[in-house]
Amino acid sequence: MGYVYILRCSDGTLYVGSTRDLGLRLVQHQEGMGSAYTRRRLPVELIWSADFARIDEAFAWEKRLQGWSHAKRMAFIEGGLDAVIGWSVRNRTAGR
Template sequence: MPYVYILKCRDGSFYTGSTVDLEFRLAQHQFGEGGDYTRRRRPVELVWSSEFARMDEAFGWERRIHGWSRAKKILLIEGRYDELPGWSKRQRQEPDAG
């Protein structure tokens, strides 16, 4: 399943990405193979992720989150969805739990 994820880097900054294999992608980031940004800011810590039904949906949310302020990303990480404009059930359906 596709995922969008946010990593907290050693310097306190956030990195947002998407992948179809979250565990493998996190290992890549930790070993310095995940991209220039995280390579220079290791170690990284997974602070948020969400699963999507399709990769295009995950990638769309990754692009959207990239444009968010740090404060808005923190609301997402803390699960304060009701305070996030643009995170309504109409705009992003949570995958079925079952």
């Protein structure tokens, strides 16, 4: 089993991670042992997570989400995949 998750940090930024044990990982983040990024931005709040049958699937989603902008991540959190389908194309052509 694997999980991918998004945390909202105290400064409003979003942190994306993956883990085999979501509960333990959240405790680690809150105690300042999760990552250097979140350690400097405590407290953090879990705002989205998904579970996968395999950790490599969760890791692949982590990498995908890390490549997205803050706005695209928020749209995904609020509306799921349907909310971000065509997002990049729409943003590239909007300025023309």
